[in-house]
Amino acid sequence: MDARITLRVDGEERSPTVDTRTTLLDALRDRLGVMSPKKGCDHGQCGACTVLVGGRRVLGCLALAVAHDGAEVVTARGLGALPDGGDGNSGGGLNGNSRNGDGDGERQGPSDDGLHPVQRAFLDHDGLQCGYCTPGQVCSAVGMLAEAAAGHPSHVTDDLTRTGPAVLDDTEIRERMSGNLCRCGAYVNILAAVREQAAVREQAAPARGEAIP
Amino acid sequence: MIPFDYVRPADPADAVAAVGGRPGAAFLAGGTNLVDHLKLGVTGPDLLVDVSGLPLDRIEETPTGALRIGATVRNSDLAAHPLVRHRYPALSRALLAGASGQLRNMATTGGNLFQRTRCPYFQDTSTPCNKRVPGSGCSALGGHTRDAAILGASAHCVATHPSDMAVALLALDASVVLLGPDGERTLPLAALHRLPGDTPHRDTVVEHGELVTAVELPDRASARHSTYRKVRDRRSYAFALVSVAAALDVADGTVRDVRIALGGVAHKPWRAERAEAALRGTAPTEAGFARAADAELAAARPLEGNAFKVPLARRTLVAVLRDLAGAADGGTRHDGREGGR
Incomplete structure (x- = not known):
């Protein structure tokens, strides 16, 4: 059975016709040519297909495209156009923020290279080797930082009753990122990249505190 | 497909x-x-x-003080909800011990209850499995049994229920609200899941077409002193070998109320009523905890590959009770979180 659906992908509205059996991951890659989410295990065990749907990290391989009609999807390709890179709201402005034609090394600031701060941190800390898991890693990290800012606890959080943004030490980061495997074993540098971004957000948290539920 | x-x-x-x-x-x-x-x-x-778009995504208190959790509430939202974190810490802990951040953002309360066993033979269509194809045989018997049940299994099926959440809900005396063609019925969670017997293809008593619309948790003193501890083959993102959810209410040096459920050991989340009976009205001591665990596990019938689960379940149960009793005494705060690390 075919179904026509509409997705807003990295700020752009797309309306593919998909078989009901098509996953969100396959719709993005095979129908829409959005190749940044990767197919690793295709069974929800590796995290390579992680994208943000409505600002929350999910696995594209276990999501049916037809069940996401109307969804706002942000892949690693569109992360750089997020407003602050943290809350996952909207990919608005993506089209006006083209990275095409930018020469390597022409980075004039965190917002000028088209990269999300988390992506830049992965580069700065060498948080990858082959790069296959990286689009999923960065989407997961962006979603995870938003969850932490919203005060979500984790399996290793000592005090469940503590409110406010979660404090992300290394143990917390490792636990919260455990759904993304890296078979090259770049975990140490992925951890460093996410740790840096967690620290940046913790410093900024007081100013943004009012908006956090 | x-x-x-x-x-x-x-x-x-x-x-x-x-x-x-x-x-x-x-x-x-x-x-x-x-x-x-x-x-x-x-x-x-x-x-x-x-059903993911149905308006069943609310968490609200009922007039009786119970907590009503809509069936489509996502696992991550349920774990993070302030009332759950304060009143039912075992439930938050169990949810957070399960799956990954991405999966918890997708998985729902209702769906979690109806997830199916991760027995490798059930998921491999090239092998016989009575749960997948009734009457075809059980490949786990004589095969890989590390994950298999030690309690309540049958000659037809030794699969375990994979949910963490359901184990905590069982120890918290949850009820499940089901909507069917003839209207609504409420079932104790303890009556939802089945033992395999000779019909292991049926995980639950729910009829075709019945939809879980909500889960309800009573407001009980013991629930506030509850926790969940999970033991698995790696630190994160793995199913339980053994898990324990317990809620303990100690007053005047005596166990006034205790609820215990075990995960990873049976075809369903396993309510440890024998252990509870052995503890109720007694002093919360290490020796008493061990006796309670032994009372429950006397019925264990392990297989070659999962015999380790019996002493593991015993130690985990004793440790959880020790931590909860220590917390009730105002001793060093320990809520069992370390079990999965």
Whole structure:
């Protein structure tokens, strides 16, 4: 059975016709040519297909495209156009923020290279080797930082009753990122990249505190 | 994957009618288990009725002080909810011990209850499995049994229930609200899941077309002193070998109320009523905890590959009770979180 659906992908509205059996991951890659989410295990065990749907990290391989009609999807390709890179709201402005034609090394600031701060941190800390898991890693990290800012606890959080943004030490980061495997074993540098971004957000948290539920 | 139709029902009654009226229809919520099974060929519904958009996503207190959790509340939202974190810490802990951040953002309360065993033979369509194909045999017997049940299994099936959440809900005396063609019924969670017997293809007592709309938790003193401890083969993102959810209410040096459930040991979340009976009215001591664990595990019938689960369950149960008793005494705060690290 075919179904026509509409997705807003990295700020752009797309309306593919998909078989009901098509996953969100396959719709993005095979129908829409959005190749940044990767197919690793295709069974929800590796995290390579992680994208943000409505600002929350999910696995594209276990999501049916037809069940996401109307969804706002942000892949690693569109992360750089997020407003602050943290809350996952909207990919608005993506089209006006083209990275095409930018020469390597022409980075004039965190917002000028088209990269999300988390992506830049992965580069700065060498948080990858082959790069296959990286689009999923960065989407997961962006979603995870938003969850932490919203005060979500984790399996290793000592005090469940503590409110406010979660404090992300290394143990917390490792636990919260455990759904993304890296078979090259770049975990140490992925951890460093996410740790840096967690620290940046913790410093900024007081100013943004009012908006956090 | 077998072709299927897809509909979004207008309301819960519409959803029930859509599935109830077609033998090959199934509900779809978060999809984290079902979509995988569609790919693997474990199941092949001809119609998916997507309930994820139904207005069942609220968490609210009822007039009696109970907590009513809508069936489509996502696992991550439930774990993070302030009332759950304060009143039912075992539930938050269990949810956070399960799956990954991405999966918890997708998986729903209702769907979690109906996820199916991760027995490797159930998921491998090239092998016999009585749960997947009734009467075809059990490949786990004589095969890989590290994950298999030690309590309540049968000659037809030794699979374990994979949910963490359901184990905590059982120890918290949850009820499940089901909507069917003939209206609503409420079932104690303890009566939802089945032992395998000679019909292991049926995980629960729920009839085709019945939809879980909510889970209800009573407001009990012991629930506030509850926790969940999970032991697994790696530190994170793995199913339980053994897990323990317990709620303990100690007053005047005596166990006034205790509720215990075990995970990873049976075809269903296992309520440890023998252990509870051995503890109620006694002083909370290490020796008493060990006796209670032994009382429960006397019925264990391990296989060659999972005999380790008996002493592991015993030690984990004793440790959880020790931590809860210590916390009740105002001693060093220990809530069992370390079990999965």
